[in-house]
Amino acid sequence: MNMVVKAPVTRVRPSPPIAMLAELTHRCPLGCPYCSNPLELVKGSDELSTAEWIETFRQAAELGVLHLHLSGGEPAARRDLTELTKAAADLGLYTNLITSGIGLTEKRLNELAEAGLDHVQLSIQGSTDAMADRVGNYRGGYARKMAVAGWVAATGMPLTVNAVCHKQNMDQIGDMLDLAVQLGARRIEVATVQFHGWAERNRAALMPTREQVERTTALVEEARKRLEGVLVIDYVAADHHARYPKACMGGWGSSGLNVTPSGRVLPCHAAESIPSLHFESVRDASLSHIWYDSSAFNAYRGDDWMQEPCRSCDRKHIDHGGCRCQAMALAGDPAATDPVCVFSPHHAALAEQATRDAESLETDFVYRG
Amino acid sequence: MTEDTAVETGGNASTPDIVIDGATVAKLARGVKLREDPVRGQTVLLAPERALALDDIAVAIVKALDGVKTLDIIAAEFSELFGAPKDDILADMIAFIREFSNRRMLEIAR
Ligand code: SF4
Numbered sequence: 001m002n003m004v005v006k007a008p009v010t011r012v013r014p015s016p017p018i019a020m021l022a023e024l025t026h027r028c029p030l031g032c033p034y035c036s037n038p039l040e041l042v043k044g045s046d047e048l049s050t051a052e053w054i055e056t057f058r059q060a061a062e063l064g065v066l067h068l069h070l071s072g073g074e075p076a077a078r079r080d081l082t083e084l085t086k087a088a089a090d091l092g093l094y095t096n097l098i099t100s101g102i103g104l105t106e107k108r109l110n111e112l113a114e115a116g117l118d119h120v121q122l123s124i125q126g127s128t129d130a131m132a133d134r135v136g137n138y139r140g141g142y143a144r145k146m147a148v149a150g151w152v153a154a155t156g157m158p159l160t161v162n163a164v165c166h167k168q169n170m171d172q173i174g175d176m177l178d179l180a181v182q183l184g185a186r187r188i189e190v191a192t193v194q195f196h197g198w199a200e201r202n203r204a205a206l207m208p209t210r211e212q213v214e215r216t217t218a219l220v221e222e223a224r225k226r227l228e229g230v231l232v233i234d235y236v237a238a239d240h241h242a243r244y245p246k247a248c249m250g251g252w253g254s255s256g257l258n259v260t261p262s263g264r265v266l267p268c269h270a271a272e273s274i275p276s277l278h279f280e281s282v283r284d285a286s287l288s289h290i291w292y293d294s295s296a297f298n299a300y301r302g303d304d305w306m307q308e309p310c311r312s313c314d315r316k317h318i319d320h321g322g323c324r325c326q327a328m329a330l331a332g333d334p335a336a337t338d339p340v341c342v343f344s345p346h347h348a349a350l351a352e353q354a355t356r357d358a359e360s361l362e363t364d365f366v367y368r369g
Numbered sequence: 370m371t372e373d374t375a376v377e378t379g380g381n382a383s384t385p386d387i388v389i390d391g392a393t394v395a396k397l398a399r400g401v402k403l404r405e406d407p408v409r410g411q412t413v414l415l416a417p418e419r420a421l422a423l424d425d426i427a428v429a430i431v432k433a434l435d436g437v438k439t440l441d442i443i444a445a446e447f448s449e450l451f452g453a454p455k456d457d458i459l460a461d462m463i464a465f466i467r468e469f470s471n472r473r474m475l476e477i478a479r
C-alpha cells in the first residue's frame with residue numbers, strides 16, 4: 001500500500017487589515033427597504049460601551065488599520081460619537097462618518113470636525129424630497145440632509161454622497177450627480193442595492209431592469225469624463241444582470257473587518273447570514289487573534305476552499321469566486337460559486353428571477369422595521 | 370515658467386480651467402493626510418476610501434506642497450538637493466499634481 005505523504009499545510013500569514021467598519025449601533029430613524037443590517041438587530045443595551053469601542057480602535061490601529069468607518073445603523077444615535085471620533089483620531093486613524101444625516105445638528109458637526117473627523121459620507125435616497133422621503137420612510141429627511149451637507153461644507157471637511165440606487169430611483173442618477181456637485185461633494189458613491197437580508201423582501205419593487213443598468217453605466221461613464229477634477233464617481237453596478245460576480249472586497253479576510261454593535265467581528269457586514277461560521281467578539285478575544293487565527297476569518301481565505309467551477313477557473317484571483325453570502329443565500333452553500341456567475345449551475349434561475357422582478361409593477365415597499 | 374510645461378486639467382466647460390505650471394501653489398486638501406504606517410514600514414497618503422503607499426520622491430513632493438511655495442521654487446530646491454535638472458523635476462511634479470488634483474486630493478491655491 002502506498003503511503004501518501006501530505007506536505008504540511010503552511011499557511012501564508014495574511015497581510016494586516018487596512019480598514020475597519022465599526023457599526024456603532026443598529027438604531028436608525030430611517031426605514032430603507034434595502035437595509036443591509038442583519039435581520040436580527042443588536043439591542044441598544046447590548047452595544048459596546050465607550051471604553052470598549054476605544055479599546056477596539058486602539059487594537060485596530062496597532063494591527064495596521066488605517067481607515068476607520070464609523071457607521072450603523074445611524075452612528076449619530078450614539079451620544080458618545082464625538083468622544084469616539086476624538087479617540088480614534090488621536091490614535092492616528094483616518095476617521096470617516098457614514099451617516100443618513102438624521103440626528104446631526106450644526107453644533108454637533110462642528111464638534112466632530114474639531115474632534116478630528118476626516119470625512120463625512122452622507123446618504124441620499126433620491127434627488128427630490130418626494131422620492132427620498134418615500135424610500136427612507138422619513139418625512140423631512142431630504143431637507144435635513146441638504147442642511148447637513150451645508151454644515152459639512154462650512155467646516156471644510158470633505159463630503160462624499162452615497163446614493164443607493166434601484167428600480168424606482170435609478171432614473172434620477174443624473175440629477176443625483178448634479179446634486180452632489182451642488183452640495184460641494186468631492187466624491188459620490190453610486191451603489192446598486194445588494195439583494196441580501198431585508199432587500200430580499202423587496203426584490204420586486206427594487207430590482208432594476210437590464211435597460212436601466214445599461215443606461216446608468218453609460219451615464220456614469222460620460223459623467224466621469226465631464227466631471228473630471230470636480231467629482232470622483234465610484235460606481236458599483238447591479239450584479240444580477242452581470243456575467244461575472246463582483247470581487248468580494250479583494251478577498252475574504254484580506255483587507256477589512258467589521259465590528260457589530262455588540263462587538264462581534266465579521267469578515268464582511270453580511271457574514272452573519274452564514275450559519276456554519278462562528279464569530280468571535282472583542283469582548284472575549286483580541287482583534288489580532290480574530291484577524292489572524294479565528295476560524296471565521298480563515299474559512300474562505302486563499303483558494304483551497306473553492307469548488308468547481310471556480311477551482312479551475314482563471315478568474316479565481318480576480319473575483320475570488322464572488323460573494324460568499326450570496327452563494328449562501330442563493331445556492332445554499334457558502335463555498336459554492338456565486339450564482340451571479342454565468343458558470344454557476346444556479347445562474348439561469350437567478351437571471352430569470354431577476355428579469356421577472358425587474359418587470360414587476362410592484363412599487364410598494366416593506367420598510368425596515 | 371515656460372508655456373510648454375503648462376498642463377491643463379481637462380478641456381471642457383464644466384471642468385474648472387486650472388492650469389498647472391511653475392507658478393502653481395498647491396497643498397493637500399482637507400481630509401487628505403500623510404502618515405507613517407509603522408506596521409507596513411511605509412509612508413501612506415490617506416484620503417476618503419484611498420490609501421496610497423508613496424515612494425520617497427512622492428513623499429518629498431507632498432511634504433513640500435505647503436500652500437505657500439510655487440512649484441518653480443520647490444523644483445529649484447529639489448534640483449539642488451538631488452542634483453537633477455530642474456526642468457525634469459518640474460515636469461514630473463506637474464504630472465504628479467495634475468493626477469492628484471483630478472482625484473480631488475490637492476487644493477490648488479494659485
Ligand atoms: S467560476 Fe468562480 S472564479 Fe470563475 S468567474 Fe465564476 S465566480 Fe469567478
Ligand code: SF4
Pocket residue numbers: 247248249267268269270271322323324325326
Ligand atoms: S462575502 Fe459578499 S457581502 Fe461579504 S464582503 Fe464579500 S461580497 Fe460583500
